[in-house]
Amino acid sequence: MATIEDVAKLAGLSRTTVSRVINNHPYVSQTKRQQVLHAMKELGYVPNSSARSLRNQRTGIIAVLIPRVTNLFFSKFIETLEITISKSDYQLIVCQTQYSKEKELTYLDLLKTRQIDGVIMASLENDWKEVHPYLQYGPIILVNEYEEKADVPTISLNQKRGAYEATEHLIKLGHKRIAYCCGQHKSNVAKEREKGFKQALIDYQLIIDEELTYRKADDIESGREIIKSIIHLQKPPTAIFTGSDEVAAGIIAEAKRVGWSIPENLAVVGFDNQPIAELLQPPITTVHQPVQEMAEKAALVLFNKIHNKVSTEILSLPLKLIIRASTVGEESEVKEMVSR
CATH class of the missing domain: 1.10.260.40 (lambda repressor-like DNA-binding domains)
Known part of the structure; x- marks a missing residue:
């Protein structure tokens, strides 16, 4: 030893x-x-x-692990989290993993060496068996990510249901060739969204076409590149479901640049309901995630865990489908999703 x-x-x-x-x-x-x-x-x-x-003695510091600071969803999450924990005289350190398993474990070592009091994991790169040993050194909670094997408090969203209803919305508008975008990093969140997308196509007896699946879509620029690919297809899709409002924004911007009309030539659905979704022309139909509530719940659950007040629990927060002009022209609607 x-x-x-x-x-x-x-x-x-x-x-x-x-x-x-x-x-x-x-x-x-x-x-x-x-x-x-x-x-x-x-x-x-x-x-x-x-x-x-x-x-x-406690350090008065907690860490939050996220994949990318530049992702507006995580930026808002961090902002709300910092404001919330500062009210309890805690400080927040932001650990950007950049989807690296090694970086994630290095940041968890901060818990092992007692430099922090707890960890909020808003992303999960390693198998849970690699993370589990760190629980002996302090509390860890999962937010946004969901892992069935994790024996820690979890604040989750029904990503599969969110993707299903977003896809179903496009199908009910009459679209049969629907493209799908996801990031190149296969998190559990991304996997659940893809399951929801595919299940909707199956339930409505539509073909799952891998030619219409784009797996390296993470930001605005990758959205632009998707349009450059789509316009050369012999049978382009009439609609596209993305896992990010950033990607959706890039798709819409490039589609308009090449002369396509949104949603007449291509209906677009995003995810997260970032500010850009409402400001863009046309505004983006998207799945709203309650990021502010997620951050506030995360702080409360972790503080309770630090003070040994809670056991393992799963808190499920609702999603909303915000219907805007990128799929239905001028019509606007908010559809509550039931977690199931």
Whole structure:
């Protein structure tokens, strides 16, 4: 079993410096701190109970793990989360994983070394068996993501149902060739949305055409590229369901540039109900996710968990289909979705 001396030797630092990092001492440079954390991880070193007892005081810091800061959904989530936790005199650190399994585990090490009091995971890159061991060091909750094997509080949305009703909306408008967009990173959220999309096509006896599936759609530019591909198809789709308002915005902008009319030539549905969805011309039909409520619930659940007040629970929040001009011209409607 590795000792603190082993960590000091591998890190090339003194035992005192290692001890300061373990105890979250403020007067340690970030470079030395990272050297110690790297050595601890490589050796599998876990501070003993006496060392942990020295750190019983809470840090007043929580971490939130997200894939991309530039995604407006996560930006709004972070903003609301920070405002909420600051009211309880907590600080928030934002950890951008960029869909990296290694980065995700590195950030979870902050919990292992007691530099934070808890973690909110708004994305999940590793299998749960890789994350589960970190629960012994502090509370973790899932938000947005859902994992059946996770034995932690979860704030979830019925992504499958949201995608199903968005697709069904297009089908009921008479569309039979419907394209589908998703990101290149196959999160559980993306998988559930694709299931919902495909189930709607199956239920209405429509063909699932892989030629109309675009799997590298993450932002506005990728939406533009999708239109450049679609216009060269012999039988282009008449509608498209995207997993992001950013992608939908790129699709609409490029479609208008090449002379297509929205929704006459192509009906477009987004996801998230970001501000851009309402401001664009035409405004985007989209699935509204209650991001502000998600962030507020996340803070409350994590604080309760830190103070040992809750057990494992799953909170399901409702989605809404916001029908706007990108699918129905000037008509506008909000349709509540039932979680099931």
